[in-house]
Amino acid sequence: MKTISIISQKGGAGKTTLAIHLAAAGVEAGLSTLILDADPQATASQWSQWRGGSDPEVVDCASPTLLARKVQQAADLGADLVIIDTPPHADIMAREACKLADLILIPCRPQAFDLSAVETTADLVKAAGKPAFVLFMGGPQRAPATYKDARELIEGSEGVAGMGVPVAPVMLTQRAIYHHSTAQGKAANESEPEGKAAEEVAALWTWIREHVNLSTRKPTRGKRSAA
Ligand SMILES: Nc1ncnc2c1ncn2[C@@H]1O[C@H](COP(=O)(O)OP(=O)(O)O)[C@@H](O)[C@H]1O
Numbered sequence: 064m065k066t067i068s069i070i071s072q073k074g075g076a077g078k079t080t081l082a083i084h085l086a087a088a089g090v091e092a093g094l095s096t097l098i099l100d101a102d103p104q105a106t107a108s109q110w111s112q113w114r115g116g117s118d119p120e121v122v123d124c125a126s127p128t129l130l131a132r133k134v135q136q137a138a139d140l141g142a143d144l145v146i147i148d149t150p151p152h153a154d155i156m157a158r159e160a161c162k163l164a165d166l167i168l169i170p171c172r173p174q175a176f177d178l179s180a181v182e183t184t185a186d187l188v189k190a191a192g193k194p195a196f197v198l199f200m201g202g203p204q205r206a207p208a209t210y211k212d213a214r215e216l217i218e219g220s221e222g223v224a225g226m227g228v229p230v231a232p233v234m235l236t237q238r239a240i241y242h243h244s245t246a247q248g249k250a251a252n253e254s255e256p257e258g259k260a261a262e263e264v265a266a267l268w269t270w271i272r273e274h275v276n277l278s279t280r281k282p283t284r285g286k287r288s289a290a
């Protein structure tokens with residue numbers, strides 16, 4: 064079983080949207096996938112209710128002291144993939160989720176205020192000593208200069224120290240379908256399997272699978288073939 068923790072001390076960074084799309088991709092790939100909703104606001108749980116409770120299963124866990132036990136329970140029950148969706152402004156929960164993770168993702172909008180807020184999250188994540196990446200969420204579709212600047216700020220550039228966390232080569236850009244589909248209990252690639260968002264989710268999943276060494280049992284629908 065692999066555990067991916069989604070951490071950002073900033074609200075509205077795209078944590079739950081990323082968690083939902085990763086988990087839905089895991090289910091589509093034939094993996095037994097669970098979201099641990101560690102946010103007391105329970106947005107992922109709300110999404111699951113809108114979805115009618117079908118896979119992925121979403122389990123509430125608002126207490127950091129119970130998180131390790133819930134991850135262990137998921138492993139005991141044969142889960143392949145656990146995604147931990149965390150609340151903002153919650154150091155203890157974020158640290159616990161980092162401790163349990165095989166991979167940590169820090170979603171971030173490529174905008175000045177959001178980028179500067181990443182530094183706090185990056186410091187917290189680095190302390191865990193786990194593989195971690197910043198992943199751009201909700202940015203423009205075509206803005207190479209914006210992404211270059213944002214990447215340099217995070218990764219550093221010649222003579223300028225960065226934040227010590229690399230940027231993932233995949234992203235979910237600003238697309239209304241991410242918002243509309245989650246509001247209907249779906250993932251964007253379920254609402255529009257042939258759409259651009261579905262392509263982004265497929266690329267994200269391909270990259271994730273390589274990074275956490277997940278063997279996929281079934282190819283994702285119509286997109287890149289699985290290993
Ligand atoms: N790539 C995206 N494109 C469009 N809307 C997005 C995208 N990512 C997130 N959103 C929207 O931004 C808002 C905040 O996202 P959310 O995932 O709830 O953030 P967090 O969990 O970090 O608070 C939500 O309304 C969500 O639908």
Ligand SMILES: [Mg+2]
Nearest residue numbers: 078079102106
């Ligand atoms: Mg959230």
